[in-house]
Amino acid sequence: MSILEKIKEVKSKSKKRNFVQKFDLIINLKNIDLKKSENQIDEFFPLPKGIGKEVSIVLFSDSLDAKNCKIINSKEIEGLANKKKIKKLIKETDFFIAEPKLMPVVGKFLGKFLAPRGMMPKPVIGNTQKMIDDLKKSVRIVLKKQPIIHTIVGSESMKDEDVEENIRSLLAFLEKKLPRGKQNIKNVYLKLTMGHPVKLEV
Numbered sequence: 001m002s003i004l005e006k007i008k009e010v011k012s013k014s015k016k017r018n019f020v021q022k023f024d025l026i027i028n029l030k031n032i033d034l035k036k037s038e039n040q041i042d043e044f045f046p047l048p049k050g051i052g053k054e055v056s057i058v059l060f061s062d063s064l065d066a067k068n069c070k071i072i073n074s075k076e077i078e079g080l081a082n083k084k085k086i087k088k089l090i091k092e093t094d095f096f097i098a099e100p101k102l103m104p105v106v107g108k109f110l111g112k113f114l115a116p117r118g119m120m121p122k123p124v125i126g127n128t129q130k131m132i133d134d135l136k137k138s139v140r141i142v143l144k145k146q147p148i149i150h151t152i153v154g155s156e157s158m159k160d161e162d163v164e165e166n167i168r169s170l171l172a173f174l175e176k177k178l179p180r181g182k183q184n185i186k187n188v189y190l191k192l193t194m195g196h197p198v199k200l201e202v
Contacts, residue, residue, distance in 0.1 A: 003167055006190060006200050007160045014156075014195035020053070021193040023154045023163055025170065029147040030186040032179065039179055041143040044095070044122065048169050049162035050137035052155030057135055058089065059128070060098035060106050060121060066128045068136065074105050081109040090114070095135050096121035118142065141174075149174070156192060171202055
């Protein structure tokens with residue numbers, strides 16, 4: 001069965017929920033040594049069709065200006081070093097980014113809250129607005145301790161063809177990033193948030 005047919009199968013096997021479910025992609029890997037840092041991945045990957053929901057971004061900055069994000073300056077950072085405040089911010093935020101010179105300040109005051117959740121900000125490199133626009137349709141790809149990648153590739157409110165395009169794009173990206181390409185991929189499963197996984201033939 002094609003990826004498109006599998007997407008339809010996943011949807012048909014899932015009960016209707018009172019919220020819009022996300023499509024989760026689970027990629028199990030093989031023959032990869034994750035003790036070698038060059039084999040690890042921690043990147044933001046922009047999906048061609050987005051993820052099917054509004055993405056919330058926080059920018060830590062004193063001098064950068066950008067649209068479609070919440071900007072927090074250095075004075076405000078210290079005030080966030082409060083368990084209740086930072087928990088609320090983390091819950092409301094998908095991605096944190098920071099002006100490079102503020103990275104040490106964020107680490108000092110918020111590192112103990114953000115680091116354990118894998119949410120330490122990425123430094124802003126190049127055009128700030130472009131980075132934010134890309135993040136609006138991005139997912140985070142993490143491969144560090146376990147030979148498995150679990151990420152979102154869309155939502156059930158999207159067209160099946162758009163979800164398929166996202167999946168193909170992500171798999172193509174991984175085939176280039178993994179040391180042995182497709183040979184490192186053991187199997188791939190697709191599921192909705194509350195649904196059962198269905199194996200993809202890739």
